[in-house]
Amino acid sequence: MEITSVNNNLVKETVKLQQRKYRTNKFILEGYKAIKEAADFGIEIDYVFVPAEKKEEYKFLGNKIILTNEQVMKKISTTETSPSAVGVAQKREYSREILKKAKKVVLLEGIKDAGNLGTILRSAVAFKADAVVLYGNSVDLYNPKCVRAAVGNLWKIPVFEIKNFEELRTIFDGFNRIATLLKSNNNLKDFEVNEPCLIMFGSEANGLSKELTGFATDSVRIEMQDNVESLNLSVSCAVVLYELFM
DSSP states (O other): OBOOOTTOHHHHHHHHTTSGGGOSSEEEEESHHHHHHHHHTTOOEEEEEEEGGGGGGGGGGGGGEEEEOHHHHHHHOSSSSOOSOEEEEEOOOOOTHHHHHOSEEEEEESOOOHHHHHHHHHHHHHTTOSEEEEESSOOOTTOHHHHHHHTTGGGSSOEEEEOOHHHHHHHTTTSEEEEEOSSOSOBGGGOOOOSSEEEEEOBTTTBSOHHHHHHOSEEEBOOOOTTOOOOOHHHHHHHHHHHHHO
16 A cells, blocks of 8 residues: 555544644654654554555565655654654553552553653663553653653553542552652662552652642652752652562
8 A cells, every 4th residue: 555645634643643632542653763663562463554665674564564655754743853664553552450459550640741751660660560550640751852862662661541530549559659749758778669559750840739648658768969959750669669660
């Protein structure tokens, strides 16, 4: 199959997926690594736009390839420089039962930066978290920037969205719930956590809400130089998860 017109209906439908409101059950994949790892981890790929000169690189996709040109690639890509391919895939759903059986869970409250979220997912996978929870009003997990920043790790860990505090409390009632705070009596280097545990991070702008601070059974801080106010959220997550989970 070949599509070379930016006015083609499938091209228009693909462009729509750049907006959150249209990503009800599908999302955009950009670049070889994201597409290859999605395929390897069993993500259902609907189709992939591939420039003719790149066809051999994507032969593992079989009949899902749509040959195209640079004009279409620029239209459907979310990056300034077009990737080698752009595809559309189906979102993966996970059962809440996974959370009830998990031992090490990361909670992110109100995270707004898609790049940060993707980077945190990489750290969560690297440091052996069992699942990630997006709590409150967070950026879309399938934002193209998040998918790119996760570099294929989006498929390696279950991610759940929970907006209701009662549901959160029900699922994690029996967990040790650790709030990461700038002001805590517990330094990370001396802190030990018992499983099952929920490690909770707030947004860079607002930190953890009073609701979640009150829900915590303990807290911890990253000790650092006094002349540094705070760390980037993704950096903080990496430091804490490495120290507590590895």
